[in-house]
Amino acid sequence: MPDSPSERGPAQAGQPYDLAVIGAGPAGLAGSVTAAELGLRVALLDLSDRIGGQFYRQPAPALRAVHPERLHHDWDAFADLRGRLDASDVSHLSGHHVWTVERIGGGAEWAVHAVTGADGGQERPVRVRARAVLLATGAYERQLPFPGWTLPGVVGAGGAQAMLKGGLVLPGKRVVVAGSGPLLLAVASSLVEAGAEVPAVIEASGYLGYARHPRALVANPHKLSEAVTHGAVLMRHRIALRTRGAVTEVHGAERVEAVTVARLDGQWRPVPGTGRRIACDALAVGHGLIPGIELATTLGCATRRTPDGALALVLDARQETSVRGLWAAGEPGGIGGAQLARTEGELAARAIAARLGRNPGPGGRVRQLTSRRTRLRTFAEAMATTHAPGPGWTDWLPDGTEVCRCEEVTAGHIREAVQDHGARDARTVKLLTRAGMGWCQGRTCGTAVSCLAGDAEPPSERRPFATPVPLGVLAEPASGPASDRTDP
Numbered sequence: 276m277p278d279s280p281s282e283r284g285p286a287q288a289g290q291p292y293d294l295a296v297i298g299a300g301p302a303g304l305a306g307s308v309t310a311a312e313l314g315l316r317v318a319l320l321d322l323s324d325r326i327g328g329q330f331y332r333q334p335a336p337a338l339r340a341v342h343p344e345r346l347h348h349d350w351d352a353f354a355d356l357r358g359r360l361d362a363s364d365v366s367h368l369s370g371h372h373v374w375t376v377e378r379i380g381g382g383a384e385w386a387v388h389a390v391t392g393a394d395g396g397q398e399r400p401v402r403v404r405a406r407a408v409l410l411a412t413g414a415y416e417r418q419l420p421f422p423g424w425t426l427p428g429v430v431g432a433g434g435a436q437a438m439l440k441g442g443l444v445l446p447g448k449r450v451v452v453a454g455s456g457p458l459l460l461a462v463a464s465s466l467v468e469a470g471a472e473v474p475a476v477i478e479a480s481g482y483l484g485y486a487r488h489p490r491a492l493v494a495n496p497h498k499l500s501e502a503v504t505h506g507a508v509l510m511r512h513r514i515a516l517r518t519r520g521a522v523t524e525v526h527g528a529e530r531v532e533a534v535t536v537a538r539l540d541g542q543w544r545p546v547p548g549t550g551r552r553i554a555c556d557a558l559a560v561g562h563g564l565i566p567g568i569e570l571a572t573t574l575g576c577a578t579r580r581t582p583d584g585a586l587a588l589v590l591d592a593r594q595e596t597s598v599r600g601l602w603a604a605g606e607p608g609g610i611g612g613a614q615l616a617r618t619e620g621e622l623a624a625r626a627i628a629a630r631l632g633r634n635p636g637p638g639g640r641v642r643q644l645t646s647r648r649t650r651l652r653t654f655a656e657a658m659a660t661t662h663a664p665g666p667g668w669t670d671w672l673p674d675g676t677e678v679c680r681c682e683e684v685t686a687g688h689i690r691e692a693v694q695d696h697g698a699r700d701a702r703t704v705k706l707l708t709r710a711g712m713g714w715c716q717g718r719t720c721g722t723a724v725s726c727l728a729g730d731a732e733p734p735s736e737r738r739p740f741a742t743p744v745p746l747g748v749l750a751e752p753a754s755g756p757a758s759d760r761t762d763p
Contacts, residue, residue, distance in 0.1 A: 292318045292366070293631055294624075295387045295405035297373050297570065300328020301356070301613040302605030303411030305620030308359040310409075313628040313636065316364070318403050320371040320389060326360065327353060328413055329433065330613045332440040346440045346465065348501070349613060356617070371401060374742045376408055376570055376601075385600065390748050400748045407600050407627045410571055410588075411620060414564040414606035417585070419454075419668055420686075420723050422676050423525025423534075424560075432462045432561030445471045447557025451534050453477035453522040454561040455662045460505035462559055467512045474553055476509065477536055479543060479562070479668075481518040484661035491657040494650045523550065523671040525558060534558055543665030562664055564610045565722070569741040571607060574598050581609050582656055583663035592645070593626030594619055602627060611655035618647050669726055678727070679720040681713020689727045701725040714743065 292315075296307045299321035307319045327333060331353045334340040344350040360367070371389040379386045387403040416431040423429070430438070430446045432454055438444050449472045452463040463476045482502075485492060492499060509516060517536070523545050524535040538549035566587045572578065577589040577597035587609040594602045602623040605616030622644040625635035635641065672678070674687030692698040692707040701717075701724050704710055710724045711717030716738070717724065 290316075291384050291404035291406055292316045293405065294318070294407045294409060294627055295320065295385065295403050296409045296411060297321075297376075297387065298328065298411035298413055298605075299323065299326040299367070299369075300411060300413050300605065300616065301330055301353075302413075302616035302620035302623075303328070303409070304353075304356040304360060305617040306409045306411060306604055306624040307365045307620075308356060308363055309621045309624035310627060311363040311365045312359070313624065314633050315624075315628055315631065316366075318366045318368060318387075318405060319360075320368045320373055320387060320403065322370065322372045324369045326357065326367070326369075329437060330616075332437050334441060334443050338443055340443060343440075346469075348461070352613070352617060368401075368403070372742050373570065374740050374744045376574060378600075379404070390742075390744060400751050406631060407602065409620075409623055409627065410568075410596075410601065410603040410607055411605050411616070412567040412570060412603075412607055414566050414610055415718050416561045417563045417565050417664075417722050418560075418719055419562050419664065420676055420678050420720070421521075421523055421525065421671055422673060423527065423531075425677055425680060426525050426527050426531050427529065428527070428531030428557045429525055430557065430559055432458055432559045433564070434561075435557075435559035436462050436465055439465055439469055445469060445557075446559060447531070447555065448472060449474060449555045450557040450559055451475055451477065451522065451536075451553055451555045452559045453479075453520075453534075453536070454563075455479040455664065456561070456563045457502065457658065457662075458561060458563075460502065460509070463514060464505045464508035466559070467514065468508065473509075473512070473514050474555060475515040475517055475536070477520045477522060478516065478518045479521045479539055479664070480662045482661070485657060488654075488657035488660070491654045495654040498654055521545070521668070521671065522558060522560060526552070531556055531558055537671070539665070540667065541665065542667035544667030544670045563659075563662055564606065565718070566607045566609065568603075568607050569738060571596060571598075571601070571603060573737045573739065573741065574601060575737070576601065576603075582660040585610070585659075594623035595626065600630075609652070609655055610659065611651055615648065615651040615655060618644055618651065622648060664722075666726070669723075672723075672727075678723045679708075679710040679713065681715055681720075682709040682711075684708045684710040684720075686723075686727060689724060693728055698728055701728045701730050704728045 294310050295318045296303045311317045373389045375388045385408045389401045391399045416433050435446045463473050467473045522534045523537045526533045533552050533554045535550045537545040578586045579589050588603050588607050590608045604619035604623045629635040672686045676686045688708050692704045698704045
């Protein structure tokens, strides 16, 4: 049985969908299947050819993985969503890279614009019309640069997990895992169980910070259970867990050969004289996640600052943004994990059904979802507070370190823009140095540029394009389901 249904057209060709869901991860899947079961016509758009998002990434069929579920946590929840999607009338539009969303029809409808193909490379514009939109656009990794971070063998912590889940490959034979956040424990345990040697896990913060949030811990005992499970794997394989430390330099000629690990003070400044070298051939590093909110901020949605300095969407009790008719679920509202994403996706779908005049289901279910969301959000806020990057991390950045990889802008160039040319924010630095103007549009370097400029985190920018779009696509009339003709 395939992992997702083939693309289906709307119930009535030429008519708008009731709901367009952007993103087929846990939040998007839960929102799509719930809305369809409540009688809504739903289009599910996703850039990947397989459902599941980053969390439930799976090997390609050609790899013939026998037990892909062994690489995942909470696989049963995904299997349930996949089965419900297969049984539904949801139009799953895979390979659709959404680059903007706009109001049409006097504000009564939305138009979701996308380009198709594995990398948007087919360059065929598609427009999907819908009465409501649910953003389930996930997140991307926060990267804090250091000397040598561009060497082959340095990968994101989440990227290492994606390589294992999606390609059944390891980033190296001897992999140091570093950064901050609970993802590090999951990555390290996954790598070592798959056959890699992990000499150390380096956590920049500490875990005692959770003790300041006893109510969050008591309300979420399963989180402690997950930590114990990962910790047991590390102990069984004798993996050193070092807190209050960071990789401050990577060594190697053509690829990673070793890393330098230094102790950090309470502000994340490296303590002089504490550096020690660890031999390895790969480094998996990440300092948490950044909510993917570009589509929402372009539409003017209100944002809030999370405890770890990121920007997330302001959402009401039913997951609606500050822009009427536009909902969000999962990481765009603040990093919280797959269980919270599924909860918010279902809650949003029920709210959308009610708005569109359908029965949202029993009130007891809504109350149950709301209570669960509150409980999980409480833990998410505690997690963000505990692992928030300290301001002193820029002390491990020599002037020659490349910060913006796309435009090859160094830390020294950014400091020059601030100290000699009066730049006081990331936008001005960007104009003076081109930092953040490359292909990734600041997703990789945005945090570092903002910190060097004196900002806590990248500003909430309004961009007309959430992904790169060829000019030829803009000139070509859009087609697609619920538009001028039905998508093939």
